[in-house]
Amino acid sequence: MKKSLLAGLICLSMTAAPYSGLAQSLPTTEVKYRQMNLRPITTEVMVIAHRGASAYGPENTLAAYKQAIMMKADYVEIDLQMTKDGQLIAMHDETLSRTTNAKELFPDRAPWRVKDFSIEEISRLDAGSWFNRAYPDQARTEYTRQHVPTLEEVIECVQKYGNGKVGLYIETKSPSAYPGMEEKVIEILNKTNVLDDRRLFLESFSEQSLRKLKQFAPHVKLIQLYKKGMLAGKNVYQEFKRVSEYAAGVGPFKELVSRKLIKAAHQNYLLVHPWTVNSQSHMASLLSLGVDGQFTNNTDQLVDLLEKPFISHEVAKGDITDSSAVLWAGTNGDASVQFQISTDSQFKNDPIVKTSHADDKHDFIVSVEFIGLKPDTKYYYRVHAVSSKYTVTGSFQTAPTENRN
Numbered sequence: 001m002k003k004s005l006l007a008g009l010i011c012l013s014m015t016a017a018p019y020s021g022l023a024q025s026l027p028t029t030e031v032k033y034r035q036m037n038l039r040p041i042t043t044e045v046m047v048i049a050h051r052g053a054s055a056y057g058p059e060n061t062l063a064a065y066k067q068a069i070m071m072k073a074d075y076v077e078i079d080l081q082m083t084k085d086g087q088l089i090a091m092h093d094e095t096l097s098r099t100t101n102a103k104e105l106f107p108d109r110a111p112w113r114v115k116d117f118s119i120e121e122i123s124r125l126d127a128g129s130w131f132n133r134a135y136p137d138q139a140r141t142e143y144t145r146q147h148v149p150t151l152e153e154v155i156e157c158v159q160k161y162g163n164g165k166v167g168l169y170i171e172t173k174s175p176s177a178y179p180g181m182e183e184k185v186i187e188i189l190n191k192t193n194v195l196d197d198r199r200l201f202l203e204s205f206s207e208q209s210l211r212k213l214k215q216f217a218p219h220v221k222l223i224q225l226y227k228k229g230m231l232a233g234k235n236v237y238q239e240f241k242r243v244s245e246y247a248a249g250v251g252p253f254k255e256l257v258s259r260k261l262i263k264a265a266h267q268n269y270l271l272v273h274p275w276t277v278n279s280q281s282h283m284a285s286l287l288s289l290g291v292d293g294q295f296t297n298n299t300d301q302l303v304d305l306l307e308k309p310f311i312s313h314e315v316a317k318g319d320i321t322d323s324s325a326v327l328w329a330g331t332n333g334d335a336s337v338q339f340q341i342s343t344d345s346q347f348k349n350d351p352i353v354k355t356s357h358a359d360d361k362h363d364f365i366v367s368v369e370f371i372g373l374k375p376d377t378k379y380y381y382r383v384h385a386v387s388s389k390y391t392v393t394g395s396f397q398t399a400p401t402e403n404r405n
């Protein structure tokens with residue numbers, strides 16, 4: 001599922017067009033709603049399984065990668081560290097202590113840095129029990145038998161279970177701690193016949209590391225990652241222009257993403273893959289801005305969201321009187337939209353239900369009016385596009401009874 005950059009650019013240029021003619025004949029709330037960048041968005045967005053399906057299994061293990069493949073991820077993300085004897089392993093931290101039992105097995109080897117251990121030593125570690133302890137709801141006995149995989153093992157796993165449909169998204173982590181890391185990455189990608197794979201991204205926070213990778217494999221698609229603060233004080237357009245000389249895209253921390261950032265990236269033909277997005281409401285709002293993919297621990301949630309049209313923009317409420325209210329919603333495709341309201345937050349007391357159809361003719365915007373409501377009363381609403389599981393909730397308060405004397 002790859003969203004074309006062109007679609008993103010079209011989306012950006014379309015959003016610049018004002019709705020002025022239409023706006024003049026609409027109530028104020030609807031005018032505001034229509035001005036909120038309401039455009040259908042493509043569903044062809046990359047689902048990048050961050051450290052595998054790491055909400056459901058121990059990160060960077062074969063179990064988490066298999067789970068991500070089963071959940072239909074487009075890419076699996078692999079963090080890399082390098083052992084004392086130059087082997088690349090899938091691990092996020094520079095030390096072994098958080099995600100393995102290194103402290104118990106090697107009590108006198110503090111601070112348990114990956115680079116101080118051989119691959120033989122690391123292969124003896126249990127990389128799954130920590131997950132069972134930390135997330136008892138997701139615990140599985142078989143996780144206690146997970147080991148720290150090498151990059152080659154992960155690639156073999158993806159080749160074996162991915163049916164040629166799942167790509168690799170590989171991060172050089174802490175590259176300054178590992179001289180020669182980039183050469184090693186390229187050597188392994190070559191050896192496993194994935195270097196020319198269309199479905200391959202290499203990513204890093206380190207521009208130096210990316211530039212080295214580019215030197216060894218000029219055609220490989222690179223993603224420049226950005227942490228909070230890395231764009232502070234910079235002209236985003238100029239920064240991305242510079243980055244576009246070596247990278248195919250940017251991977252910003254999710255809170256850095258704005259319309260301006262996406263515009264600057266797309267104008268420089270850069271993809272935008274924010275990390276790490278775990279709630280469907282956050283996924284939906286980033287999709288509405290036009291991102292090209294998302295890193296997530298919850299592979300299934302993003303896949304689920306992308307499968308059917310969904311409520312792509314905030315539900316708006318307006319024209320509220322003592323007995324009526326209007327709700328608006330926008331979708332990213334043709335869909336029936338169901339609105340429910342109730343005075344009970346659990347919707348157990350006979351909710352009032354109304355359905356309306358969102359289509360291209362009306363910019364995928366629907367509105368419904370609820371009448372006969374109680375004055376001065378809090379109403380809860382929940383809205384979803386049939387049959388997406390993603391539901392937007394909120395509430396409004398009707399006005400007090402008007403004095404009609």
Ligand code: G3P
Nearest residue numbers: 079171203225251275295
């Ligand atoms: O690679 C994108 C994202 O994973 C960067 O953050 O710390 O989870 O590797 P981190």
Ligand code: CA
Nearest residue numbers: 077078079171
């Ligand atoms: Ca990462």
